[in-house]
Amino acid sequence: MTATSATASPKGTRRRRKNDPESVRADILAVATREFSEKGLSGARIDEIAEKTRASKRMIYYYFSDKETLYLHTLEAAYQKVRLQEAELDLDHLAPLEALCRLVRFTFCHHAKNPDFIRLVMIENIHHGRFLAQSELIQSLNAGVIDVLGNVYSRGVATGCFREGLDPRELHWLISALSFFNVSNQHTFSRIFDWQQTAPENQQKLEDHVTDMVLRYVRVDREAP
Amino acid sequence: MTATSATASPKGTRRRRKNDPESVRADILAVATREFSEKGLSGARIDEIAEKTRASKRMIYYYFSDKETLYLHTLEAAYQKVRLQEAELDLDHLAPLEALCRLVRFTFCHHAKNPDFIRLVMIENIHHGRFLAQSELIQSLNAGVIDVLGNVYSRGVATGCFREGLDPRELHWLISALSFFNVSNQHTFSRIFDWQQTAPENQQKLEDHVTDMVLRYVRVDREAP
DNA sequence: TGAACAATGTACGAAATGGTACGTTCAGTC
DNA sequence: GACTGAACGTACCATTTCGTACATTGTTCA
Secondary structure (H helix, E strand, O other), X not given: OOOOOOOOOOOOOOOOOOOOHHHHXXXXXXXXXXXXXXXXXXXXXXXXXXXXXXXXXXXXXXXXXXXXXXXXXXXXXXXXXXXXXXXXXXXXXXXXXXXXHHHHHXXXXXXXXXXXXXXXXXXXXXXXXXXXXXXXXXXXXXXHHHHHHHHHHHHHHHHOOEOOOOOHHHHHHHHHHHHHHHHHOHHHXXXXXXXXXXXXXXXXXXXXXXXXXHHHHHEOOOOOO | OOOOOOOOXXXXXXXXXXXXXXXXXXXXXXXXHHHXXXXXXXXXXXXXXXXXOOOOHHHHHHHHOOHHHHHHHHHXXXXXXXXXXXXXXXXXXXXXXXHHHHHHHHHHHHHHHOHHHHHXXXXXXXXXXXXXXXXXXXXXXXXXXXXXXXXXXXXXXXXXXXXXXXXXXXXXXXXXXXXXXXHHOHHHXXXXXXXXXXXXXXXXXXXXXXXXXXXXXXXXXXXXX
């Protein structure tokens, strides 16, 4: 257990400040993530972030220079977090078909479980990806994702259960699209079509659809009997 | 030809104001659409919209009360415009398979051609669809979309070329997801995977993938020879 | 022609907002 | 213990930004 709240102090004693740079920085980043992902770059307010932090506004500028830099760090931290989670997925010991099935289901659920991240990516796209463009960190983080899928795919082609000629990057695009949209457009879609998209039973349906759709697309046409 | 710019006047003559409420309103809405879709609700500035308009800031408030109401009207107008374009699609005279193919390709291209609309929908989702929820207009506009797809689908089931048991609404969800993502995430995807997604040849590839994927999903499994 | 109302221009106000100046306290080093 | 740089608090500033008050011009209709 590390040093905690500086406000907790022996009663009556004049409260002494306790320096804890690491946790202050982390706290700011956590609050900023919530605020930016909720309200966007222009919608989020530095003053509000400051209020919700244990630290003060001064500290935000001390560690992050300005609003846009704070946003960039938020984005980077978010990518780092999700890619770390994804790295836990181990597909090498599975047969290609099962591996792909597992990968798709994981991607779908993983997106659904990280709406903050999805929203940050949406917001970054609204800004034409100009912050992401500044970050070599994010670029490098994501290179591996395609390789994982590429391995599964080529194993499947070798085994004869997957069609030839598909590009892993395009395949990843298809899987991402279906998983991303599930989170990004849940509000408009639910309201327009009067459909509780986020209800567990509907989420299950969609996950099955998406998985099934991808597998049907990649699998070889049914072999003649 | 209707009344035009009030700035054009016989030389030397003291410029007289010409009232043209319809076009002023339309002009404001057009500029607001660009600004909101580019920068979001909180990012767009009323003053900037006013500057880019032939009218003045006063007029914005005169016709649209406040910023949020202007945004709502922008959103409604955008939905109206795209649904009108979609209504031109006539599928009844086509065989189910061709009709579905045509519908998917149309949806994909239509999204690609209307990035402003897509961005507004993204922005609306960032706001949890709370403005869309206020608009009965938008709700009613979209009801028909499912019916069109539903008709094609049931015709296909009747003909025996489509599988049974699929829900038109869920089918629409899948088609939307693939078409929407193509526009909404083009920036991050292009940058992260170093892939010119918007290049014509890649757009063609994606359109083919998406169409093929949907058709494979809906078609009956290959009939035994 | 002249009310009466709709449409428009100009200038301004109050609050919000990003950012900073300046001073104080903490923690490690000689 | 004195010194130094990092870590932090408070108060403040300049600008932006939404919105409005007030005056003026256009248009329609009796």
